[in-house]
Every structure is written in structure tokens, then in C-alpha cells.
Amino acid sequence: MVVNAEQQREVLNQYGFEMLSLCQSQLEKAKYAFVNHDSDLAEEVINTEKRVNALDLKIEKDCEKFLALYNPVAIDLRFIMAIRKINFDLERIADHAEGISRYVVEENKAVELSLLEALKFETMFETITSMFENITVAYDEKDVKMARKVFKKDKVLDKINRKSFKLIEAEIRKNVEITGQALILFSVIKKMERVGDLIKNIAEEIIFYIEAEVVKHKKKK
């Protein structure tokens, strides 16, 4: 049976959605493993990374096939351009989840709760979860308004990240023995901040796909 462009696009759309769900789940598991020092769960995240990579390659190949066979234009072209970038950003998010999980496997004990609280780690993660929910709805329902919501939320992450250096420094001064933990937490916060940037990129791509508007590098309210 000949698969027409619309059917092929729908298949790609489904793969994109699967990638989105998988990467969100990877990040959630990595966070849980990090906070609770659950090395089994961390191992699961590391092992699942292979599935993420396989899906990444599958989407990449299907995009290439779509471009070669269907010569997409207009909304089809924007979709294919967007899905490639979204896929790339999601794969990077999954890489960060894997990186966080590796800390858990390599370290002997959990990061002090007080340290997590001081750095507003939970707020940071809740914000990321909410941003993920926004782009999931935006992607699924082609809802540009929902996509735009992440821009404001990303600023929350940037703020926490900016303050983290001084806070970590202060915590280390209080108790030098936590230096190792503090440095790991600092690194994880940096990763979370990058995840926020990647989600923002995804939101920009969704807007481009639906409205043909390039919002990249523009000041957002």
C-alpha cells in the first residue's frame, strides 16, 4: 500500500510524542533516583538511554525519508524541520537525565536534604515538570498559547541557577565536608537549567511549526 504524506507525517508525529513521553519519564526517574539515592532506578535510566538513542535514530531516518520522498512544503515542511529539532533537543534532555543518574550510581550516599532545600531543587524540578506538561499539551493539541507558557517558567530556572553559585559557596563554608556533594548538586542544577533551555527551544519549534513564526532569539514576555 502506498503511504501518503499525511499518513507518513502522522507516523512521525506519533514517534515524536513517544520520544517526548520517554524523555520526560527519564528525567523524572533520574530526579527521583538522585533525591532518594536509588541506584537501581538510576541504572534503569542508564539502560533506557539505549531506547532513547534508538528512537532518536528512527525519527532522524524517517525525517530523511519524508524529505526525500515527499518533497514537503508549507506546513509539512515546517513540521519536518520542527520535529527534527525537537527530537534533537529531547535526546539532549535524556542525556542530561542519564548524566544525573551516573552521579547516583557512582556516589555512595544521597545529597543532604538541607542542601537540596537551600538551593530550591524541588522548585526547580516542579517548574521543569510543569514546562514539560505545557509542551506536551502544545505538541499534542497544536496549542501555541500553551507553548508560550514555558518562556516565563524558564526564567524561574535561570534565577535559581544564577543564585546557586553563591548559595553553594555559603553551604561549603559552613561545612567543608559536604564539598563533594555540593559540587555534584551544583552540576545537577546546571543540567536542569540546560534542560529548561532545551524545553524552551522545543516550545519555539512548536510555535514555528503551527504559526510559521520564528520566535528564536526574540525577547519573550
Added chain:
Amino acid sequence: MEITMKPSIKRMKTVESVFDPSLKKVPKIDLQGVKVWYDDFMAIKGIDMTIKQNSITAFIGPSGCGKSTFLRLINRMNDYVDGFKMEGKIKIDGDNIYKKKVNVEELRKKIGMVFQKPNPFPKSIFDNVAYGLKIQGIKDKQFIKERVVSSLKQVALWDEVKDDLKKSGMALSGGQQQRLCIARTLAVEPSIILMDEPTSSLDPISTAKIEDLIFQLKEKYTIVIVTHNMQQASRISDYTAFFYLGELIEYDKTKTIFTNPEKKQTENYITGRFG
């Protein structure tokens, strides 16, 4: 000694100094309120359009949408079709070509046409290209020869046929025949060239050659092309007009039509969802 520094970059010409302002005032082709009937059937339902000089404009749309009828209005090719009736004005360089006093043969000297299937005459390559000049009454052999050579060079056929200009035009390949027909059109130096699916019967290599040629011809001529090939329209044209059921649905820069068309119908057609 005082050293004076001069700017190394020469002052660039302004747009105004490069552009001939007269070109901006009168469009090359101006179609106003055009309606066409074939007996009771209304093929064109009132279209306004202006076509700029030295541009390539592609007409796209499903079969029967009126794009070929619209194209053929520009050189009055529909005049002899039974039951043809037209309303509206079509101006070329500001002059209405449907006025009674217009000499249609003279008009067609200004407007060349290339058809879907190459249609060389059963004559030599030389005579094919010289044909238009001869029927215009030109007898200067040297002039005719020069024009034949320059036309064949313009269509990049010269190197392929220069050693055998007496060979029949019918003996050339399909792609060469189509370039020969374009050379025949160019020989009489029109200012507009109409092309009705000029590559639909050609292989991809011949198509690419014709497309390159069309792109180069833009410098001297105003080109209007009907095509069913979306990629061809997007590759070579500056403007694209989408027709559907005798109406002009959308007319814009080709880049806009193929990246972000305004109308849903246009988007559905160019993405292959209908038509």
C-alpha cells in the same frame, strides 16, 4: 607629509540608481476583471492580476481550474475556440490587447509561446529557428543567420547542433526539440514568453536544462509558466498564482506560497491533500 586615508569600499549604487523607475509604474501584464465563458460554462470567474516585467510567474492548480485558459488569454489564443467569450481588460505595457484594432499577428510577435509537447516543423534546425523571421518578411540572410545562431546559443543548443544545422528538427531528442522550439520563439525577440507545461513530456535531465534556461531568460523576458510540477514552480518562479475552479485563490511571492500560504486551499493543494 600628511597622509589622507580614503575609504577602501566604493560607494554602492542606490536601488533608485539601478532601477528604471518607469518599470515600476506600468506592470508588464495587467489583467482586470477577466471573465471567460465557453458557451454556458464559466471557465474564469473574474480575476485581477498584474505581472511584473522580467519576472517568472507560475500558474498552478488542478486540471480544469482555468490556468491554461488564463495563460492563453495573454496572446489571444482562445479567440478561435468555439463558444469563447471574454469580459474584462488585458493590458500589455499599458495597451489593451483585446481592442478591435489590435493586429493579433503583430501582438504575437511580442508574445512567444512554448507548448507542452515540443512541436518543431518538419524542416531543418536552421529553418525552424528562422521560420518566424521569414514569415515576418525579413530577407537579409546575414541578419537571419546571426539571429539563428544567437537564439540557438541562448537556449544552449548551439554546441550540440552547430555542425549539422541542416538536420531535421524532428530528428532531435525530446529535450533538444523543446529547446529548439524555445529558440524559434526567441528568434523573433518577443518581450513575453508563455509556457504551457513546457517540461511535462521531458526526462529529468532535459527538464533541468529547460529550467536553467527559463531562469536565465528572465533577464530579458517576462515569463509566465503553467506547471503541474510543484517543485518546478518553487524552483524557478518568482511569483506563484494558485487557481481553483476558475478563480484565483492566492497570488504571492513563490517563497510565501510554498512556505506559509495564506489560504488553506492553497496549502492543501501544494501539500498534495487535494487536486
